[in-house]
Amino acid sequence: MNLPNVTVRQLEYLIAVAETGSVTGAAARCHVTQGAISLALSELERALDLRLVVRSPRRGATVTAAGARVLADARRVVGAMGDLGVEARGLSQKIGGVLTVGCYTPIAPFHLPAAIATFERAHPEVSVRFVEGSLPEIGEDVVSGRCEIAFLYDQDLVPGITTRTLYDQPPKVLLPADHRLRRRRAVALRELAGDPFVLLDVPPSERYFRSVFAAAGAEMVVTHRARSFELARSLVARGIGYSITVQQPALGRSYEGLEVVAVPLRDEVPTTPVVLGWANGPLTRRAQAFADHCAALFAQ
Template sequence: MPQFTLRQLECLAAVGNQGSIAAAAAALNLSASAITGALNELERVLNTQLTIRRKAHGVSLTPSGRYVLDEAQGILQASQDLQEMAHAAGTLLAGKVRVGCYSSLAPTVLPELLAAYSSRYSQVEVDFFAGTQQEIFQRLANGTLDLAFVYDFGLPEGVERTTLYTTEPNVLLPPEHPLARSAKVSLAQLAGEPMILLDVPPSREHTEALFEAAGVNPWIRYRTADFEVTRSMVARGLGYAVLVQRPAADVSYEGLALAVRSIHPATRRVRITMVRSQSVRPSKAASAMFDLALELHTRR
């Protein structure tokens, strides 16, 4: 029988995710000495050094510590699943699932998914986070997100990816713009026009790559960090934009019309992807959300 305890593994996971004894103690509502004692005992039982502890510099994991942490997260998740399923006598899915989404994707992806999931699995507590892809990848790596929805650009190592659907970028123009009379617009036609760039990775990198491939140097007049601000500025006649997501209605927050046109020649379609950490065993609740997301988008 193993001589370590789940509490010791939980302390290691908290230290690995939080980066310090003090932060781990706060997260688990334990004393710092209790965390230290648990780590010491775990290292003794496993007969290996798991952490490097430096005063005022936090705690880092050794290669052995990183390996044990990866395995420990799966064990802790399995134990949580067992407790929750036993409590429900195996008849209900319970527990908690934490989902992330790139901010400009969130209005398109999350509401339908969360509504359908809550209806089907009412006993599961759902939490979500919308932010940048860098923030999402960090949270996947430290175990504070179970799965996430992102653009398939610049994905880091260590994530499992599944394509949810594909879409294509479009040009947004004020309705009165001369180019809005055409069904399609080439990037070359936009070269001298003021551009409103959604200046958030990976949207920025994707837009820059489109223009670079077309041999066009855009005139970036404004930069924004918000999807809807970008659309509203276009509707006010301040410039054009290239965006991947297209809401159901081609109007801004102010109710002003937008002209949305396809790019000619056609550009490569963009993959919207579900990602999960390869080092974390998914809970039953997280696996159910993963399956439901695929189901919803397969119907379309």
């Protein structure tokens, strides 16, 4: 079997070009000359017999479709080599390197700060970076290798992702402090018919909330759409409408300091578990350690 003559350094340079969008940016990140980056890319393309990057003066460097597929493998190889380097230095009981974690934007404040701070304290040899976005965006980041592991809802995930459930909890209704139903122990969605509804609109949240309304036998009529969790809560706090939330902050107040009341739903509705997701296949040692750490951290 003839294996391509590819080096880890070439793969590192390809990753740097993809993430910075230019040969100049990659050279600055890797502390080498632009000529060294260009030569390594040319040698890599020749070894694989593929066009990986298109370069232009105006658009910088753009990864081709074939390059994107190679890029995903390159990230896995470079990550595995980082683990191997730790082993080779006689630190077999420790982990190291850079771990990039993805997160669905609405749940990021509930997970990323605690996970990063406590994990880096437990594993100081690991430096954690993060990216956030919609579920489809983060799913693609996981599959492409841009991040090794991610916090997601177990909903409409792209193919090729393995998951591990962290916890599951039912949604609640968010009401302003002076709402007629604020003192109820539980509320049925039908009781809110006619009230303006504030939708947290970060894909694919609308699909999930529609399934909640359908299960409750109520119609979801959206009056306002908010792209952030805190804007939705602030609109509710001002009496502009009610909303539904899965995550519940420790403090029941908006940014303005106005009270927001979370009331359980009486209806039997679907839940959406919070999971860790990673591309099908084995995890790096640092990603496995992160998964185990988060499972303990967020256990109910």
